[in-house]
Amino acid sequence: MKLATTICRYLIYLLGAFIILMAVDCFSTESSPELDTFWEQLACFLISSLPGVLLIVLNYLLRKKDVILGIILLVIAVGLFFLFKFYVDPLEKYLTIITVMVPLLGSGTLLIIARNRY
DSSP, X not given: OHHHHHHHHXXXXXXXXXXXXXXXXXXXXXXXXXXXXXXXXXXHHHHHHHHHHHHHHHHHHTTTOHHHHHHHHHHHHHHHHHHTTTTTOTTTTHHHIIIIXXXXXXXXXXXXXXXXXX
């Protein structure tokens, strides 16, 4: 089970890096033509990459406390479920569900189960 928790931790790091990578889209002129200056684009990038940075920092700070991290990941997953309104039309948003919800739910559940077994 130690291997599974290690995989969960790296999965959370990868999800955070993926969110930060998607935030680089703020610098393209096609996606955001109303952002004229470099500072507006930088502010867009920082705001867009904040969830990924928070996931990485949270994972790093709680690396020894599996149960707390698992509960926080489950709370984040439930919060994102209501924020993105997955209950309205889940077939249309299946890619976001697979990309965001499944790693958070799977990692949170596995971290709690793995800690309770030992």
